[in-house]
Amino acid sequence: NTRQKLITMFWTWTIIACIFYIPTYSIRLPTTIFCPSIKEAHVALSNTNTKACVSHESILNKLLVFRRPKKRILILMSDTGGGHRASAQALQQAINEQYPKRFEVDVMDIWTSHANWPYNQFVPVYRFLAKHPILWRAFYAYGLFPPTKVLQELFAWRSSYQSFQKVIISAKPDLVVSVHPLCQLMPLTIVREMNKNRAPKAKIPFITVVTDLGGAHCTWFDKRVDACFVPSEAVRQLAIKNGIDRSKVILRGLPVRPSFWKPSSPKSVIRKQLGLDQNRKTVLLMGGGDGVGGIENIATQLARSLQKLDLSTQMIVICGHNKLMTDSLSAKLKPEDKLKVSIKGFVNNVDQYMTASDCLVTKAGPGTIAESMIRGLPLVLSYYLPGQEFGNIAYVVDGGFGVYTGNRPKRVAKAVCDMFQNETVMKAISDRCIASSHMHATKQIAKDIATTVLAKR
Numbered sequence: 436n437t438r439q440k441l442i443t444m445f446w447t448w449t450i451i452a453c454i455f456y457i458p459t460y461s462i463r464l465p466t467t468i469f470c471p472s473i474k475e476a477h478v479a480l481s482n483t484n485t486k487a488c489v490s491h492e493s494i495l496n497k498l499l500v501f502r503r504p505k506k507r508i509l510i511l512m513s514d515t516g517g518g519h520r521a522s523a524q525a526l527q528q529a530i531n532e533q534y535p536k537r538f539e540v541d542v543m544d545i546w547t548s549h550a551n552w553p554y555n556q557f558v559p560v561y562r563f564l565a566k567h568p569i570l571w572r573a574f575y576a577y578g579l580f581p582p583t584k585v586l587q588e589l590f591a592w593r594s595s596y597q598s599f600q601k602v603i604i605s606a607k608p609d610l611v612v613s614v615h616p617l618c619q620l621m622p623l624t625i626v627r628e629m630n631k632n633r634a635p636k637a638k639i640p641f642i643t644v645v646t647d648l649g650g651a652h653c654t655w656f657d658k659r660v661d662a663c664f665v666p667s668e669a670v671r672q673l674a675i676k677n678g679i680d681r682s683k684v685i686l687r688g689l690p691v692r693p694s695f696w697k698p699s700s701p702k703s704v705i706r707k708q709l710g711l712d713q714n715r716k717t718v719l720l721m722g723g724g725d726g727v728g729g730i731e732n733i734a735t736q737l738a739r740s741l742q743k744l745d746l747s748t749q750m751i752v753i754c755g756h757n758k759l760m761t762d763s764l765s766a767k768l769k770p771e772d773k774l775k776v777s778i779k780g781f782v783n784n785v786d787q788y789m790t791a792s793d794c795l796v797t798k799a800g801p802g803t804i805a806e807s808m809i810r811g812l813p814l815v816l817s818y819y820l821p822g823q824e825f826g827n828i829a830y831v832v833d834g835g836f837g838v839y840t841g842n843r844p845k846r847v848a849k850a851v852c853d854m855f856q857n858e859t860v861m862k863a864i865s866d867r868c869i870a871s872s873h874m875h876a877t878k879q880i881a882k883d884i885a886t887t888v889l890a891k892r
């Protein structure tokens with residue numbers, strides 16, 4: 436009996452020691468321990484002349500699931516435009532894929548869900564203003580002018596600070612990420628207040644991921660952040676100019692949707708899947724998720740111009756949620772011998788349509804630009820939202836990734852026709868787009884966020 440008790444105690448303490456000390460020290464164990472089948476273990480052992488090993492990081496991925504509760508990451512955004520939510524969800528998925536079962540990642544539209552009136556109406560107000568550029572320009576300038584900026588911040592603070600504080604505290608985050616310019620001031624102040632009472636626990640880091648590409652509103656930049664990820668050199672300089680320490684500003688690229696994280700299938704394969712002609716020059720028109728930017732007039736004029744070319748072409752128009760435009764163009768544009776036309780509403784496979792195309796006509800949205808560059812798609816920018824999208828024009832034109840025509844249908848049509856008639860120019864633009872793109876930005880940012888949390892023990 437005594438011998439059995441000693442053996443039992445020995446193995447009990449051995450298991451406890453493994454659970455609590457293996458993650459602490461960098462050791463190497465046989466891969467076969469973690470192989471789910473004998474066949475996989477045999478493959479692992481046959482791939483090396485020495486005993487197969489796994490790294491300290493691999494051991495952590497296996498054991499910390501059982502040892503510790505999941506770390507909580509809170510991503511704050513607002514649905515003013517599709518790009519902020521897309522970036523937030525892309526980071527969420529990238530973290531979960533790279534660190535399975537290690538984190539609980541929540542995406543929160545904090546203004547819509549937890550602000551008080553009128554600040555919980557940002558989304559419908561934005562959609563209205565986006566269709567009226569002059570009004571949007573005034574609204575954007577209102578937020579830049581120091582007296583009105585401070586006044587609006589005071590009103591928002593008085594209206595919604597307590598509700599923001601309540602929801603952030605109840606979320607119990609181990610790290611907070613902002614992917615929206617209006618999710619810095621109050622949330623960051625709340626996190627700093629929470630950190631005063633965190634001892635002996637690690638402080639909660641606050642990270643900003645800027646999702647504007649060529650320029651950014653000053654509200655993106657708060658010198659109190661622990662890190663600020665930026666998508667371009669132009670935005671990096673803005674962050675530094677607005678007081679963020681150089682060591683905190685990290686250039687990674689823009690977070691993009693998961694379908695853009697890896698190279699696409701060949702163009703011929705995608706065209707076949709989409710029912711498109713294999714040999715026609717193809718132009719894709721997009722106006723954003725809400726279908727803004729004068730796409731209807733541009734599509735009509737472009738169709739006329741393409742029919743005059745001595746080329747067989749096809750045009751794809753993605754109208755987003757604008758059903759009136761979808762119905763109008765479907766009735767107006769009919770296929771011709773030299774031109775095939777495909778009119779779509781909102782689609783979930785934009786990456787495939789980009790891969791199938793030879794050039795893109797679109798508004799100067801940062802996400803669309805970043806994704807099209809990953810696919811090597813020359814850009815014709817026809818429209819930009821005054822303010823945050825103005826800098827995207829210079830980013831594309833100065834970088835040699837495309838041209839800006841303004842919202843003038845004849846100029847757009849000429850730019851597309853010129854590209855289609857000059858294969859050498861199109862190829863050069865495509866190569867520059869691919870060389871300057873950041874396909875792996877989302878996963879890199881996600882890894883940086885995750886390691887920041889894991890380092891705070």
